[in-house]
Amino acid sequence: MTKRIKSITNPKLKLEILTPEEVGRIHTATLDLIENVGVRFPSQKALDIWEAHGAQVDRDTSIVKAPGHVIEEALKQAPPVYTLAARDPEQDLPLDGNHVFVGTDGCGVEMLDIYTGKRRTSCLQDVADIARVGDALEEVAFHWVAVSAQDVPPATRGLQELLAVWENSTKHAQSESIYNEREARASIEMAAVIAGGKEALRKRPVLSLMQCSAPPLGHDGGSLDAALVAAEAGVPTGFMTMAAGLTTAPATLAGTLVVGNAEVISATALLQLAYPGAPVFYAAAQTVSDPRSGAYTGGGPEDFLFGAATNVLSDFYNIPLSMGSFATGAKEPNWHAGLENSLSTFMACIVMSDMLLGVGLLHGSRIWSYAQMLMDCEIYSIIHKIMQGIVVDDANLALDTIRSVGPGGNFLAQKHTLQHMREIFVPQFMDRRPYNTWEEKGDDGRDWALAKARQILENHHPEPLDPLLSAELQRIIATVEKR
């Protein structure tokens, strides 16, 4: 089926959300924090690397205080441009600052079942099914592990999930669910099998890994070790901050940006100190907690501002960005979901964030909905159209056509209309039917989105992974199980 990937490129719209001076202040404040307050790196390996590069390391608290120039020099080693490879090379994703790609969200724990609509615990088959639907959709450029395979043992869960993605899609796999050294090593071994060897993987990374920081100003030891393993193998790696204003970050937006920035750039610098030139990306999904309950919100105007501001930071450091957009806090596909996912994604797109995560999850990335997935794709398509802006040239001004129609006529039977009408966006899930049709049928976009997902799931057959490769990947997983 589809090979095409729909990316936003050569945008006509622009937004200046932070002036260069403001970015400078955020950067200076960040370095001040890293140097004088420090960031927690609870990993022996990480602490050894920091110490070898002149940072002040407290072995009892695992807090590292690194001079600003060490961070700045290290970050300069990071490649500004590289490509995420796919099983199918036609679906490779250039992270070059001139493309926006969308992935599936992750990592949910429940499913709205595609047939019964009932909420239930997610399992391995769901990971496979979602990957298959994503494979068929041009809006989905790459995969995260969308939901947790809770029916397989935790020790190899992250690996089973990756295998399920690769077996069901030819697109790039980025896992956010590999967060210890053992699984990281195995996942890279698996990726090398698909790429055709360790050196081939370095050239064509069919896998990338995303690690979460532990705000404020901390990291998880397992994540650090996993990231170091990935960086050594040339597998693109990013650290994501989910700093939340009010709880894990200050209640102010600039303060939240600084806390998250300190986490991300300190860990990114660590990878560059260890393996200069390793492909890395900036990742973020900052938010604010609800002032009334402290709960995770998954959306709101602050999130939309973070979505636009973070790409300015990653541009300043000259590395690609993976940005949290979509991922509404809404409990079901409704106005709340549509509003949040539209605005968050628009704001992240208008600044050309390289990767957006992602489509399909509700309730703050906890519950998967196929209807939401398809509607999120439509939101992205609308933004894709908006980003093309308004073209003003002879063909688009259409003066000759306007002249020939003159006052009072219409443009329906014009050749110019025929030539350009397919540039007009046609929605799949918006109800533009007559009122009485809507009244009679009683259905809406959510039903059509779900129907489309069912149709894909039942009829789309992705290009299979070579059974020999599949068996080899299974063998690697089995070895880890035995350890």
Add this chain to the structure above:
Amino acid sequence: MQTEELFQAMSQSIIDGDADVAASLARQSIDLGIDPLQAINQGFVPGINHVGNQFSCGDMFLPELVMAGEAMKTAISELEPEMSKRGTERQVYGKVVLATVQGDIHDIGKTLVGTMLAAYGFQVYDMGVDVPITKIIEKTREVNANIVALSALLTTTMVRQKDVIEALEDVGLRDKVKVMVGGAPVTQEWVQQIGADGYSEDAVGAVGLAKKLLGV
């Protein structure tokens, strides 16, 4: 300052979330020979109740509730030496052993639950993060806990909540305690699956749940 005025000021210090003022008022009450239990119940508790009510109807925000909880904690710890001198003890709703399970370092939700439970009159033993099962069991036995509260943010560590419940069964403590679980991936179905007694999605809900479980 008249006793009534002092109680008024105590209440206000909690509402303002001002731990320094609360502590100084607590010391004043000792100097004046006021029964510390009376100072708590007639001075500080009306303050925390007011904050709780305002919070419930959405007029006060979480940081105000947390600051009030901290002020309450400071005031009570200031009064504790005097209480033990007089051989009295503050009535608590129950004892809670609180921990983020082994393999998981997520702190904030768990800590918030601890602050709220303490503010509302529970004795909380916060064991921190990445706590091994054996430590949780030891503590539960040592303090004769009424509730074991377990936090986990990852689906891969959430399974440890189940392991703790099984360990409680193995050592014969399961009947003596209620088990509360929490964390982003926790659902009602999970609670049932592992045989826990309840969960809450936020810290204030956790207080209500704890009270309900102990029937207080």
